[in-house]
Amino acid sequence: MSPLLPGLILHWKARLQGRRGPSPLQPYRELRRLWSKSTVDVAGTTVVYRLAPALVGACLVAAVGLVPVSAVGPNLGVGHDVIVLVGLLALARFAAAASTWDVANGFSLMGASRDLTISVFAEATLLLALVVVAVVTGTSNLLGMIAGTAGGAVWSSPALPLGALAFGIVVVAETGRQPFDNPDTHLELTMIHETPLLEYAGRDLAYLQWAAAARHWVVLVLAAQVFLPHPRDVWAQLALLPLVLVLMCGALALVETLQAKMRVLLAPRLLGVAALAALLGVIARGVGGS
């Protein structure tokens, strides 16, 4: 399901820019094309280069299995803890960055260093946003978080809206959308999450592209089911989810069209603003009464 999300964003961005654009199903065709091509091997690399795409794919598979789509979800062995999710994303980032050192491609290394720099601030902000929700719902288990933020009562205090604002900025950072990154090109100067793609082809590249799409899925489902108002009933949540995801893809496309890419080294300031917003949310919750 996840390749549909970047496909939708790309389609609407094109529409907003006055072009016809690719169909939302284009990423699926891309994956199928890559599946039938052969991989490449770089001379002088070790097992890290060969294993990295599979490991990144495995981490995102585990992450997709971790994030439930409603307040009731099966335990696929990885549990539902949100800190584990942050850890799995960190492992994927480590594997991708290690593979860039293995191929010693200067462009990939530049992208990897920027990715890791931004991740320092993005991870702190992500944790703070999740802390706001954890304080409101009293648990770090995602099932409990989804159940706890359901209904309209929790939205009356300013804590959760501030957390949602912070998480919104983190969503843009994690999916690699403008103003943090330009996902339409494959230049080293504008690639942050996509860095190891340069030296891979065929099924390896398919794994990495699917992993990027899965990252969209994970953060957007989290945003929909935790940081936006959602109903209490499980079936209503499931029915509403596709609509909310589509709306959020539209919102991301709008943000990308209206925003220019900001200078990479100024991106931490934006994340710092988001972190302050989340901290304010925590203070508001503490003052408001818990």
Add this chain to the structure above:
Amino acid sequence: MTAVLYWLASAAIAIGVVVTLFAGQWRRGLGLQAAGAALFIAAGFATLATGHAVGAAFTSQLTPRLGVDRLSGVFLATLGVVAAPALAYSSRYLDGSGRGRLIGALTGVFVLAMVGLLCARDAITFLGSWELMSLLPAVIILVYRAADAESRRSVFIYIAITHLGGVGTWVAVLLLAHAGAFGTAGVVGPGSALQIGIALAALVGMGTKAGLVPLHAWLPRAHPIAPAPVSALMSGVMIKLAVYAMIRVFVDWLGVLPTWFGVLVLAVGAVSSVGGVTYALFQHELKRLLALHSIENIGIIVLGLGACLVLRAHGDDAWAAFALAAALLHTVNHAVFKALLFLCAGSIERSVGSLELNRLGGLLRRMPWTGGALFVGAMAIAGLPPLNGFASEWLTLQALLHVVMSGHVGDGTAGAVALAALGATAALAVFCFVKVVGLVLLGPPRRAHVRDALEVAAPMRGAVAVLALACITLGLVPGLLVSRLVAIAPWSGDAPVHAGLYVPGTGSLPTVGIAVVLVVATAVLIVLRGQRTPPAAPTWVCGQPVVPELQWSSAGFTKPLRLVLEVVLRPRREIDVRTHGGVVTELAYEGEVPNLIDERIYRPVARWSLAGAAYARRLQSGSLGMYVGYLIGLVLVVLIAGRIGWLG
């Protein structure tokens, strides 16, 4: 029964020391010492599991007593887990010369001094072992480096800072013994001035030993110049014993400390962790990087300890026990992977000759055992699932989350800031160790002698392999250890035993499940990837030719972070361009990230102290008459004071 094991282990180490120093078969002596350390592992874990204290209880009398309880047991086991591989490693790392044997023997005495500290049950043995534990590494460094100028200076700074800060330890312990509270909780009243005084003195004194910012300046100087197994012991165990002392004072003996003290401990831990890892990122020598990284991990342990204190002040005893268990779990985990990293660094130094990160590369192929172990250690220290670093960081994050959830506004905000700091630290650690792994193990070798590097001898390989295995095991089943660690807090009982980490009322960490899912998914994806093996081609790099001189360096990789944090770090840069007739002939670049605490705090303090000492030197006039005059004056003052009644 366990008492017999402890005595046997100590005896084995003692005999091993003598054999190493005097006998012809000095390697057997080191092997005997390693066997003794291994016995400590068994005995320590046995004490932890059963909970039966061995030997004497704590006493405030100044008579030597030895005993072991649960907290000592877990630290003794950690000491064994680090010392056994390190001593086995030394048998090949050191040579058979007189100096090598002396270092081997002194390492054993160092281990015994640490055992003495952990088993001390009275103030005299405690302080005596504390001092011995501080002095022995200095001796070892001087012997190893043959007392050259640089090592003399580093050892001087180490001893000076340790003793200046260590005044706090002496003050705290002696005040406790004087009040009769050395070993007995509840004697010192909560909220009293004595309690706060002891707590602050202990924080300063033991914090210096642990390497908390701003008293950490000795750590990056002393750890890199010691021999690798001793660095492993210093970084893995010695600084943890300061944490042991802090846990004894803050958690066991002082009763419930006020909330602001817990927040102070949280603040110190957060600053240490973020500061330590940020400065570690910019190092280009592997051992110095690892030493600065130890500061970060001590910061994380102290964060767990701070969370415990804050939760205890709120009355949330169950969660305070979990926070303490988090700090102890990270202690054990950090000891294991830091020792692993230092021993691998020692192997690389033996095999290649230098640890300059920009001059290594490609060692995963040349030294598969050491390289693989270094990779596992790097992943563990970066806090990546499913290894042990992630488990203890997860538990610490959960404890801090509970501080935010349960606290009032002030503590909750402090907890949230600490949590954000820990998150940033984790991401910075990933950054740092991607750099280390990439520069040391991956990519093309950067110098000819690195291309021809050979793997090291079997004991050195075996030692690091055992530690890597310990990392993986602790990552898979941390719950077995945590269920016993929760029981260490004096107010709590036993917790149920699981393989993963389960805390009440919130999310859980199913370690085995995560490991299985990751391994199975990776295997499936590799199988699906297919068997088509294309011919190997050079790196594409967008069609450009690959130029070996243009490879990325450590400074280049961390440049974005250096630029983002420019205001805080104030990096310095000097570029020298020489032209001849309009054509650039030579370009020299020099950059550094200065150690601001050294420049802004230590240097002015040292300058003022020396100026004050120069002024006070005027008292030493050299004339006998003046000195007799001083003595008469002192006697007069004492007589007058006794007459008036100032002296009790």
